[in-house]
Amino acid sequence: MRRRRRTVSAKLSFALFLAALLYLAACTPGLAQPGHRSSDDSPLSIPQLLPEANNTSGRSSLRPMPLERSIAAASPAESGAAGSVLILYDTAGEYGWVGQIHARMLANLLGHFPVTYKAHPVEDYRRGMLRRFDAAFYIGSTYDNVLPPNFVRDVMTGDTPLCWFKYNIWRLAWTQTGFSSKFGFTFNWLDWTGYDTIHYRGETYAKYQADPELGYVWLLYPSTCEEIATASRTVDGTTESIPYIVKGGNLWYVADLPFSYVSEEDRYLIFCDLLYDILGYTPPETKRALCRIEDVNPISDPDELRAIADYLYSRDVPFAVGVVPVYTDPLGFYSEGVPEYTELSWNPDLVSALHYMESKGGQIVLHGYTHQYDSTPNPYNGVTGDDFEFYRCELAEDWSTIYSGAVPEDSSKWAKNRVKAGLAELQAAGFTPVAWETPHYAASSEDYLVFASMFDLTTQRAIYFDLRLPAHGFKGDGPPTYFGGQYFPYVIQQDIYGQKIAPENLGSYEPDPWPGYRYWYVEDVLRCAEKNAVLRDAWASFYFHPFYEIESLEEIVEGLQSMGYTFAPLRQDME
Ligand SMILES: [Zn+2]
Numbered sequence: 001m002r003r004r005r006r007t008v009s010a011k012l013s014f015a016l017f018l019a020a021l022l023y024l025a026a027c028t029p030g031l032a033q034p035g036h037r038s039s040d041d042s043p044l045s046i047p048q049l050l051p052e053a054n055n056t057s058g059r060s061s062l063r064p065m066p067l068e069r070s071i072a073a074a075s076p077a078e079s080g081a082a083g084s085v086l087i088l089y090d091t092a093g094e095y096g097w098v099g100q101i102h103a104r105m106l107a108n109l110l111g112h113f114p115v116t117y118k119a120h121p122v123e124d125y126r127r128g129m130l131r132r133f134d135a136a137f138y139i140g141s142t143y144d145n146v147l148p149p150n151f152v153r154d155v156m157t158g159d160t161p162l163c164w165f166k167y168n169i170w171r172l173a174w175t176q177t178g179f180s181s182k183f184g185f186t187f188n189w190l191d192w193t194g195y196d197t198i199h200y201r202g203e204t205y206a207k208y209q210a211d212p213e214l215g216y217v218w219l220l221y222p223s224t225c226e227e228i229a230t231a232s233r234t235v236d237g238t239t240e241s242i243p244y245i246v247k248g249g250n251l252w253y254v255a256d257l258p259f260s261y262v263s264e265e266d267r268y269l270i271f272c273d274l275l276y277d278i279l280g281y282t283p284p285e286t287k288r289a290l291c292r293i294e295d296v297n298p299i300s301d302p303d304e305l306r307a308i309a310d311y312l313y314s315r316d317v318p319f320a321v322g323v324v325p326v327y328t329d330p331l332g333f334y335s336e337g338v339p340e341y342t343e344l345s346w347n348p349d350l351v352s353a354l355h356y357m358e359s360k361g362g363q364i365v366l367h368g369y370t371h372q373y374d375s376t377p378n379p380y381n382g383v384t385g386d387d388f389e390f391y392r393c394e395l396a397e398d399w400s401t402i403y404s405g406a407v408p409e410d411s412s413k414w415a416k417n418r419v420k421a422g423l424a425e426l427q428a429a430g431f432t433p434v435a436w437e438t439p440h441y442a443a444s445s446e447d448y449l450v451f452a453s454m455f456d457l458t459t460q461r462a463i464y465f466d467l468r469l470p471a472h473g474f475k476g477d478g479p480p481t482y483f484g485g486q487y488f489p490y491v492i493q494q495d496i497y498g499q500k501i502a503p504e505n506l507g508s509y510e511p512d513p514w515p516g517y518r519y520w521y522v523e524d525v526l527r528c529a530e531k532n533a534v535l536r537d538a539w540a541s542f543y544f545h546p547f548y549e550i551e552s553l554e555e556i557v558e559g560l561q562s563m564g565y566t567f568a569p570l571r572q573d574m575e
Helices: 002-025 096-110 148-157 179-183 268-279 302-314 348-358 414-429 445-454 522-532 548-561
Strands: 067-068 084-089 116-121 135-139 162-166 185-193 197-200 203-206 213-218 225-235 236-250 252-255 286-296 319-323 326-329 340-343 362-366 392-395 401-405 462-465 482-487 539-545
Touching: 002 213, 002 482, 067 162, 084 096, 084 203, 096 116, 096 135, 096 203, 096 462, 096 482, 116 286, 148 319, 179 185, 179 252, 185 236, 197 236, 197 268, 203 522, 236 268, 286 302, 286 548, 302 548, 319 348, 326 414, 348 362, 348 462, 462 548, 539 548
Parallel strands: 084 116, 084 135, 135 162, 162 252, 286 319, 286 539, 319 362
Antiparallel strands: 067 116, 185 213, 197 203, 197 225, 225 236, 236 252, 326 340, 392 401, 462 482
């Protein structure tokens, strides 16, 4: 029985993080069908986009809300670095929501830097906007979107650093005299033939081939334009390559939408690293690591926790412990139909083990109140650690997860009360958490706003909606909304909800199979850490379930240390 619980819990946790990682990806027209899931059954093909059930927010269209941050997330800009940033994005067409979500994901990454930003639909561009900002981005996500003439003119005549993603560059390159001489490259066509490997700083990254499309440019004047990253493929022993990211004059061109189909080892990381150069900031050139022991709850084994604490202490590794302070199995899923319920403070041996972990460098992270929802499967069995707490989910026939929407009673007050209850349970056992971690990395926007207001630090991945505020529950009719999942390769001082986020970018060790999901072995965690090591503000952050064999934890920790990563504690002032 116990083994079964452990196994299921771990598999589901893994499934969830994977889903959180990939479901947004869908930002490719043709793959993105509201209300439908991808028919691709590869293990990486998690449902990509989902309507949030029955929007009752009263909004009648998907017109984006204003999106801006007027106060920089950190200290003042370095001299010469960007202090203010403009994000322009497409909203036109059936897939206009894609641009809205990608704009939010970009805004989250800007939360790593001490910049203010303003996000604005490109269709509403007004003359002179570009030059009022220190740097700008245009997310070309709507194919052949008509660009305002003022925008085209300002790009051609201005010198504000501008990063352009994928589509519609041809509206300049093919019509504006002087484009090539100003920027040193020209645009050829959209390439669908499939370049699956991206090269950057001596490392390779994946480009997921459910979306093979890339903008294909040629460098004409090497004195003006340089190739920053390269896309390649190898067929029958022959390797072909095309530019992937180029910089000509003040224009960066990214041949792709790097927020689509994101995995832990793909080209999204390249763009994250290049933000330092685009914005003009000096990277710290550090390699730091985070370790989190996951899903510790009132029925966890104290001896396993003590053994882990002893090992990590012996390796000089500070670590986080994600604690769920209440265990419940209201349907008796693991107890032959008899409901179970236990609070942390009812288990003195476990409380003592957690204090022991603290004495060895452990830091308590509040990982939900019950890590399940009500007395109903959400989506699996209603058991702590297995189910979602802050978002409603269902299981598809193939056991993949359908994100149905906010829970029916979702509100700021509801979320706040759950967090408060979790804090009270922790405090009853003598603990004060250093951070928050959302169970299964999913909640409504309103819940995230609550987490941001109650914690100075979180450690997690998160989901982001095309509307800033959530649709509530399942009642009423309204337009669907969309969301995407995002992880971060470095510290985000402030995401669009206001959360400070310590990264989790490597996932968790997962040796057991599960329908629809991949294995994730020690070598997978370490391979992704190698790819992150190339970044100039490198982090290797993973989590580990304490019921797995400690030898795997040892291999990961020592593997990361041998790559030059230094483990760091969670701190509210971490950068
Ligand atoms: Zn969990």
